[in-house]
Amino acid sequence: MDAVRLIAAGRHALAQSGAAMDIVGEAWQAQALVQGLGNWLSVGGPPELRQEARGLDEAGGRGCGVFDRAAIGSSDSRAPAHPPRAAQLTEVSDVRQALLGLQALLGEVGIALVGVACATDDESLYWQCIESIDAADEAGDRVRAILRRLTVRERGSASGVL
Secondary structure (H helix, E strand, C coil), X not given: CEHHHHHXXXXXXXXXXXXXXXXXXXXHHHHHHHHHHHHHHHHHCCHHHHHHHHHHHHHHHHXXXXXXXXXXXXXXXXXXXXXXXXXXXCECCCHHHHHHHHHHHHHHHHHHHHHHHHHCCCHHHHHHHHHHXXXXXXXXXXXHHHHHHHHHHHHHHHCCCC
């Protein structure tokens, strides 16, 4: 499935999430998309973006690691019942649109996690949310760096300088 569609599905699922663990599960899904898109771009994306894409892949991996996997991957009814959407990633037809969508998703994840952190009395969940907010912010920084590099690349090719 195309990255833009997967990211749109993630944004929709996050918007539909109401319970704290649903939001946490969607935040994990978003980090898996970060990792998947970073990996895809580092292997098959434009050569000029591959170094930054490896950083995005690594940031997504760290972002996935901040969650208590037992809470989001167990038989607990609050946990997501599906494998990561990122496992369905087969193509990135529009790199810029995928990155812009991922940037928006990460911003929405951060906002949703702030709400969960503020509303919980569970200290472990609170700190998972704080660490995940930091991870989403780091991934967003990586996405912005790739978008800047992509803009430079496009301007260079438009002026014939590549």
